[in-house]
Amino acid sequence: MDTKLLNGTVEMLILEVVSQGPSYGYEITQTVISRSDGRFELKEGSLYPALHRLERQMLLSSYWTEHDGRRRKYYKLTTTGRKALAARRKEWREFASGVNGVLGLELGVVSR
Amino acid sequence: MQDSSDISAELPAPRDDEPEGLRSDILDELADHLSCAYQRELHGEGGTDSRSAAARVLARFGDPGRVARRLWWDAMRGRIMSQRIMTAALVVIAVAGVGMFFATWQTLGNVRTYLEDSQELNAALVEKLESLSSAAPAATNYDWCNLRLNLVEDTADGPPAAGLTTTLQKLSGGGQTDRGKSYPYTTQKSDEDGLVDYSPVPYGSYYVTVQTDEGHLLKKEIVIRPGKDMELTIVCPHEVPTGEAELAVSFDGVTLPETIDGEVWTLCRVYQQDFLAWANTVGQAYQWPYGGTMIDEERWLLWKYVTVLINPDGRMFAADWPLQKNEMPTGSSDDGSDNSEGNTGISGVWHEWLLSKTYSVGEELVPIDALDLPIGQYSIDAELVVLQPTPEEGQQMTWRTLTEEERTVFGLEEASIGFFLAPPMPEEEMEIEPGSTVQWTVKLNTNSTDGTITVVERPKPQNVSEFAPGSVVGGGGLGGGGFGGGGAGLGFF
Numbered sequence: 001m002d003t004k005l006l007n008g009t010v011e012m013l014i015l016e017v018v019s020q021g022p023s024y025g026y027e028i029t030q031t032v033i034s035r036s037d038g039r040f041e042l043k044e045g046s047l048y049p050a051l052h053r054l055e056r057q058m059l060l061s062s063y064w065t066e067h068d069g070r071r072r073k074y075y076k077l078t079t080t081g082r083k084a085l086a087a088r089r090k091e092w093r094e095f096a097s098g099v100n101g102v103l104g105l106e107l108g109v110v111s112r
Numbered sequence: 113m114q115d116s117s118d119i120s121a122e123l124p125a126p127r128d129d130e131p132e133g134l135r136s137d138i139l140d141e142l143a144d145h146l147s148c149a150y151q152r153e154l155h156g157e158g159g160t161d162s163r164s165a166a167a168r169v170l171a172r173f174g175d176p177g178r179v180a181r182r183l184w185w186d187a188m189r190g191r192i193m194s195q196r197i198m199t200a201a202l203v204v205i206a207v208a209g210v211g212m213f214f215a216t217w218q219t220l221g222n223v224r225t226y227l228e229d230s231q232e233l234n235a236a237l238v239e240k241l242e243s244l245s246s247a248a249p250a251a252t253n254y255d256w257c258n259l260r261l262n263l264v265e266d267t268a269d270g271p272p273a274a275g276l277t278t279t280l281q282k283l284s285g286g287g288q289t290d291r292g293k294s295y296p297y298t299t300q301k302s303d304e305d306g307l308v309d310y311s312p313v314p315y316g317s318y319y320v321t322v323q324t325d326e327g328h329l330l331k332k333e334i335v336i337r338p339g340k341d342m343e344l345t346i347v348c349p350h351e352v353p354t355g356e357a358e359l360a361v362s363f364d365g366v367t368l369p370e371t372i373d374g375e376v377w378t379l380c381r382v383y384q385q386d387f388l389a390w391a392n393t394v395g396q397a398y399q400w401p402y403g404g405t406m407i408d409e410e411r412w413l414l415w416k417y418v419t420v421l422i423n424p425d426g427r428m429f430a431a432d433w434p435l436q437k438n439e440m441p442t443g444s445s446d447d448g449s450d451n452s453e454g455n456t457g458i459s460g461v462w463h464e465w466l467l468s469k470t471y472s473v474g475e476e477l478v479p480i481d482a483l484d485l486p487i488g489q490y491s492i493d494a495e496l497v498v499l500q501p502t503p504e505e506g507q508q509m510t511w512r513t514l515t516e517e518e519r520t521v522f523g524l525e526e527a528s529i530g531f532f533l534a535p536p537m538p539e540e541e542m543e544i545e546p547g548s549t550v551q552w553t554v555k556l557n558t559n560s561t562d563g564t565i566t567v568v569e570r571p572k573p574q575n576v577s578e579f580a581p582g583s584v585v586g587g588g589g590l591g592g593g594g595f596g597g598g599g600a601g602l603g604f605f
Contacts (some may be wrong), residue, residue, distance in 0.1 A: 002358075021118045024141075024145075025141060026149060027148075044179060045179050048145075048179055048183055049182055049186060052186055052187065064137075071148060072141075072144045073144070111415065
C-alpha cells in the first residue's frame with residue numbers, strides 16, 4: 001500500500017491503538033499490522049516522532065517499566081487525547097464516506 | 113544488533129539546557145523496540161540466525177541514529193529556536209548599540225566643534241560690545257532713579273543726623289487723590305553720616321517721612337522724574353519751631369497750561385491729631401498716610417481736619433466736604449474697642465471720595481476769614497487744585513487736583529506742600545481743656561495777592577502741653593519761592 005495514504009492517519013491509528021490500553025512502540029506497530037490484516041505497517045521513523053508529538057500535545061502520557069532488564073516506555077491516552085480521537089474518527093468517517101461516494105463504493109464503516 | 117551506545121554516538125553533543133534523561137529515554141525506547149523486533153525475528157515463525165534477524169530488523173526500522181536525532185531535535189527544537197532568536201536579538205542590539213555609540217561619538221565631536229566655534233564667536237561679541245560700551249555714553253535707565261537722603265541736625269549745614277528712621281512710600285499717581293490707597297513702603301535708618309540710600313527706585317511720587325529722636329515726624333511728598341536722580345537734604349530739628357510761620361503760595365513765573373480750563377486755587381487742609389485708632393476699627397478704606405499716620409502694625413493716628421479753598425486773589429472759602437470741620441467717623445475710639453466698619457462711617461462715601469478725581473465743593477462756597485478750631489495739635493498741607501468753572505458765591509462747583517502731566521508742565525517737583533506739627537507719641541495724651549473749643553485760630557491772609565498764607569498763633573492756654581498748637585509750624589523751603597525747589601526745604605514738624 002502506498003504509504004502516502006497512511007501518512008495522514010498515523011496519529012489517529014496510534015490514538016486508536018492506545019485507547020485500548022497502555023502500549024509501547026513495538027506493540028503499537030504489531031497491533032496495527034494485526035488489525036489491518038497486514039495491510040498497514042507503521043514505520044518506526046514515523047511512529048516514534050508521532051508518539052513524542054502526541055505526548056507534547058498532552059494527548060498521550062507515558063510511564064516507564066522494567067522488562068527483561070530493559071526500560072520500556074508505555075503510552076496511555078489522556079482525557080484530552082480521548083476527545084481528540086473522537087473528533088478524528090468523525091472527520092475520518094466523513095472523509096471516507098465522501099471518498100466512497102465519489103468512487104461508487106458501499107463500504108460499511110465500523111462505528112465504535 | 114545495534115547497541116544503544118552506538119545510537120548515542122549519533123546524537124548531537126550534550127547541551128546545558130537539555131532536560132535530564134532526554135538522551136537516555138530516547139536511546140532506551142529505541143533499544144527496546146529494536147530488541148523486541150530482533151527477538152521476534154529470531155524466535156518467530158521461520159526463525160533465522162542472529163545476523164539475518166538483526167539485518168532484517170534494521171532494514172525495516174531504518175537508521176536508528178537518524179530516528180534518535182529526530183526525536184532529540186523535536187524535543188529540543190523549542191529551546192534551540194528560542195536560544196537562536198535570543199542570540200539573534202542580542203546580536204542586533206549589540207550592533208545597534210555599537211552604531212549608536214559611533215553616532216553619539218560623531219555627534220559629540222560635532223557639538224565640541226560647535227562649542228569651540230561658539231566660544232570664539234562669543235569672545236568676538238564680547239570684545240565688540242566692550243569696544244562699543246567704551247565708545248558710547250552710558251545708557252540712562254529712565255524707569256529707575258537714584259534717591260539719596262541726607263539727614264542733618266537743626267540746620268542745613270548741621271551735623272549728620274544718624275540713626276533716624278526714614279520711610280519711603282510710593283504714591284502711584286502722586287496726587288492727594290491717590291493717598292487713600294495702600295501703597296508699599298520701605299524703611300531705612302540713616303547711617304553714621306546721616307545718609308540713606310533708597311536707590312534705585314521707580315520714578316513717580318513718594319512720601320518721605322523721618323521719625324526724629326524726639327518723636328517729631330518730618331514728612332514730605334516728592335516727585336522723582338523719569339531718568340532724574342534726587343538727593344534730598346532733610347533738616348531734622350531737635351526742637352519744634354515755635355512762633356509765627358508763613359506759608360507761601362506763589363505763581364510767579366508760572367505759565368498755566370492751556371489744558372487747564374479753570375482757575376488754579378489752593379486747597380488747604382488743617383488736621384487735628386488727637387486720638388488713636390486701631391487699624392481693625394477703620395478697615396481697608398482708611399489707609400495711611402492719608403488722614404492718619406501708622407504708628408505700628410495695629411495702631412493708627414487719625415486726624416480730624418477741615419478744608420479751605422483759597423482763590424487766586426487769596427480769599428478763603430470753606431469747602432463742603434463729606435466730612436467737614438470736626439465731624440469724624442463715629443465709633444472710633446482710643447481704647448482699642450472693636451468698632452465695625454459699618455458704624456465708623458468710613459467706608460462708602462469717604463472711600464469713594466478718596467478714590468475720585470473730581471470733588472464737589474458743595475452747594476455753597478462760603479467765604480470765611482478764619483477757622484475756629486479746638487485745642488490740639490494740627491498739621492496743615494496745601495495743594496493746587498483746579499476749579500471748574502470759576503465759582504461765584506453760593507454757586508455749585510467742582511474741583512480737581514492737578515494731574516501728573518499738568519504738574520510736569522508746571523515744573524512742579526512737589527505735588528503739595530505740607531506743614532506738620534509733631535504728632536504726639538502714642539503713649540502721650542493731649543490735655544484738652546473741656547469746653548475750651550476755641551483756643552487757636554488759623555488765619556489765611558486774604559489781603560495777599562500772591563497767595564501767601566499766614567498762620568497766626570494765638571495765646572496758649574496754661575494747660576496746653578509743649579507741643580500744643582501754639583508751636584506753630586513754618587515753611588522753611590517754601591516761603592516765597594513757589595513750588596519749584598524740591599530740595600532742602602522740608603516741612604517742620
